[in-house]
Amino acid sequence: MTDVIKEDQVLDCSGMLCPLPVVKTSKAMKELQSGQILKMVATDPGAPPDMEAWSRQTGNEMLRSMTEDGKFIFFLRKK
Amino acid sequence: MSKSDPNAPRRLALISSKGTLDWAYPPFILASAAGAMGWEVGIFFTFYGLTLLKSDLTASVSPLGNPAMPMKMPFGPEGFQNINWPMPNILMANVPGFESVATGLMKQTFKNKGVASIDELRDMCVELDVRMIGCQMTMDVFGFKREDFIKECEIGGAATFLEYAADADVQLFI
Helix, strand or coil, X not given: CCCCCCCCEEEEECCCCCCHHXXXXXXXXXXCCCCCEEXXXXXXXXXXXXXXXXXXXXXXXXXXXXXXXXXXXXXXXXX | CCCCCCCCCCEEEEEECCCCHHHHHHXXXXXXXXXXXXXXXXXXXXXXXXXXXXXXXXXXXXXXCCCCCCCCXXXXXXXXXXXXXXXXXXXXXXXXXXXXXXXXXXXXXXXXXXXXXXXXXXHHHHHCCCEEXXXXXXXXXXXXXXXXXXXXXXXXXXXXXXXXHCXXXXXXXX
């Protein structure tokens, strides 16, 4: 049983390929305040490793990365 | 910003030297991804790569003389779309308009799969403050004018790029 993470904003990148999920996430993050959480949904199989790298490079914390019904879901906390 | 500043963001310096559709993707994909990661990015557009800075972007691609390029159809059932059509050179070289057809098919395939167009990627790079330097020497050689290019780019030479690249963490020639 995992805790439920309450997101402040949702970004759907379904159907998009590299580098769109990363670019769109970065853009969406700019609209958030520090500490707020973005939920990003993607279908690109390259998204999980890319979002981990993006999180490490930008310092925005990856709270959770999971797969649900063939979709990749990420919860990211703004630095 | 220079390397002497420990808080400086990472920097990517690219040289884009080819102007066909297939070679236009790598610099714009890497630049927009790096920009999205908070890196500083600069691209030096030289020789045929310079055409990627034109206001009217016309990058095309040809399977002629490009034997590794898959020829795929962007319509029909999945099995049909996955067929790699063999194209004899003699056909590609002699059918008028073959290149524009191949370019159209490639662009449609990219679109269907969810890949951004070169125009869209370039706009993203502009939005992410990617520094784009057009090569002055190439302009002179091919007779291009400043007004042929997007206003967001600057014009410079080898020294301009090298000074920028000297402080870069990643440098690539494409």
